[in-house]
Structure formats: C-alpha cells, structure tokens
Amino acid sequence: MASAAAENPAASDASAARAAITVIAAHPALEHSRITRRLMDAAAGVGAAPDGPAVDVRDLYHLYPDYFIDVAAEQAALGAAQLVVWLQPIHWYSMPPLMKLWLDEVFAFGWAYGPGGTALRGKDLWLVASTGGPEHSYHPAGYNRYFFDAYLPPYEQTARLAGMRWLPPLVLHGAHRVDEAGLGAHAGLFAERLRQWPEWPELEDLEPAAACEVPADARPAPGGEPAPAAAPALHGARQVRRTARDAHGP
Numbered sequence: 001m002a003s004a005a006a007e008n009p010a011a012s013d014a015s016a017a018r019a020a021i022t023v024i025a026a027h028p029a030l031e032h033s034r035i036t037r038r039l040m041d042a043a044a045g046v047g048a049a050p051d052g053p054a055v056d057v058r059d060l061y062h063l064y065p066d067y068f069i070d071v072a073a074e075q076a077a078l079g080a081a082q083l084v085v086w087l088q089p090i091h092w093y094s095m096p097p098l099m100k101l102w103l104d105e106v107f108a109f110g111w112a113y114g115p116g117g118t119a120l121r122g123k124d125l126w127l128v129a130s131t132g133g134p135e136h137s138y139h140p141a142g143y144n145r146y147f148f149d150a151y152l153p154p155y156e157q158t159a160r161l162a163g164m165r166w167l168p169p170l171v172l173h174g175a176h177r178v179d180e181a182g183l184g185a186h187a188g189l190f191a192e193r194l195r196q197w198p199e200w201p202e203l204e205d206l207e208p209a210a211a212c213e214v215p216a217d218a219r220p221a222p223g224g225e226p227a228p229a230a231a232p233a234l235h236g237a238r239q240v241r242r243t244a245r246d247a248h249g250p
C-alpha cells in the first residue's frame with residue numbers, strides 16, 4: 001500500500017491525519033431513492049466514527065433547490081477534500097441536471113483547469129453510481145447496446161483535465177430490482193471502501209494523476225464579450241443561466 005501513498009499526494013496527506021472526503025450527492029427525488037439515499041446515510045455514518053475519515057456529504061438538491069449554486073462554498077469543500085466522491089443515479093447515460101450545472105460552475109477555468117487551474121490536482125475522484133438497466137442490458141446485445149464503461153469517458157476526462165486521479169467506479173446495476181439484502185450489502189461495501197481509502201489494493205496499479213495542459217487562448221479573452229450587467233440586479237434562473245454561460249467549460 002505504500003506505493004499508493006508515494007505516488008499520490010492525496011494518499012500521503014491522508015496518512016498524516018483523518019482523511020478528508022467530500023461526497024457530492026445528486027438525486028432529484030431522494031424520497032423515492034432506494035440506493036442513493038442509503039449510500040448517503042452510509043457515508044455520513046462513516047464520517048461520524050471518530051477513528052474514520054472526515055466525510056462531508058453535500059446533498060446538492062437539498063442545498064440548492066433553486067439551482068443557485070454557491071460556487072465559493074463548493075470550491076472550498078473540494079479544496080478541503082483529498083477524495084471527492086460523485087454519488088448519483090445515472091440519468092440519460094450521464095449525470096442528473098443539477099450535478100451538471102454544479103460541474104459547469106464549480107470546475108471553473110483558471111481554478112480547476114487551464115492556466116492557474118490547479119486547485120484539484122492530486123486529488124482522487126470516485127464515481128459511485130446506480131442504473132435502472134440491469135448489467136446485461138449494458139452489452140452489445142442488450143438494449144443499452146454498449147458496455148457501461150463506454151459511457152464513462154466524459155467523467156474520466158473531466159478528472160484528467162483537472163489533474164485528478166480517476167478511481168475505478170462503483171456501480172450498482174438494476175437498482176430497482178435489487179432486494180433489501182443486496183442494497184444493504186452494497187451500502188456496506190461503499191462504507192468499507194470509504195473507511196479504507198486510499199488503502200485499496202487496485203490503486204497500486206493506477207497511474208498517478210496527470211494534468212492535461214489547456215492553453216490560455218483556449219477560452220475567449222477576458223473582456224472579449226460585453227461585461228455582464230450589475231450582478232445584484234439578477235436573481236434566480238436568469239442569474240444561473242448567465243453564470244453557466246460565462247463559465248466557458250472545456
């Protein structure tokens with residue numbers, strides 16, 4: 001296990017103190033959730049144990065019901081973390097909409113990537129997801145037509161662009177057919193993995209995080225567009241749209 005710590009700054013920091021884990025949880029209808037809610041509770045339980053990692057579970061749909069994301073607060077939460085977990089149901093082969101908006105706004109040019117964008121470098125990113133489709137549907141002969149891994153490159157490349165190490169995802173397929181015992185076992189596995197991070201055997205073989213350099217001229221020059229109107233005059237959805245557009249994601 002020493003090699004994981006040697007190659008990954010996040011891992012070596014973790015050995016010195018309680019590991020810091022931030023769970024970004026996004027489920028638009030948590031009251032109907034069978035597995036995501038259970039995993040959120042499991043993560044909070046791990047964080048409540050004094051001898052385990054410190055776990056910050058951020059329920060995006062609870063924090064931002066108006067979709068007005070506090071970018072500074074989210075960036076501070078990520079800055080404090082060594083392991084970032086994205087906990088979500090798969091929606092349309094991707095992430096729920098508030099999580100996508102969170103990504104657009106929080107992973108900003110000059111902060112998460114691009115010149116000076118080093119805030120997330122060396123951290124680990126772990127996708128923990130569930131699907132409605134059973135595992136066999138994610139197959140060339142199944143109705144989802146591709147193996148599940150084929151849907152993951154946008155996630156993995158997002159991690160790479162930010163200089164984060166992409167950990168092997170934990171996925172529960174066919175979530176609404178899994179029985180109570182299966183749900184409990186999956187939550188137990190998730191909790192155990194959180195407690196053990198970064199001491200996971202498979203991390204010994206993982207490449208350390210490598211940054212992708214994005215040149216400054218990959219984005220419109222500051223001032224290349226008319227300056228936005230005075231921010232205090234903008235509220236709600238209009239402000240969100242402006243902020244998302246101005247974020248200029250990759």
Ligand SMILES: Cc1cc2nc3c(=O)[nH]c(=O)nc-3n(C[C@H](O)[C@H](O)[C@H](O)COP(=O)(O)O)c2cc1C
Nearest residue numbers: 033034035036089090091092093130131132133175
């Ligand atoms: C809007 C929407 C889109 C969905 N898209 C997919 C999908 O692309 N692939 C899939 O396998 N399941 C899809 N599902 C099913 C969810 O992934 C599944 O219900 C969820 O993972 C179960 O987790 P939960 O118990 O926490 O709700 C979708 C569900 C909704 C509501």
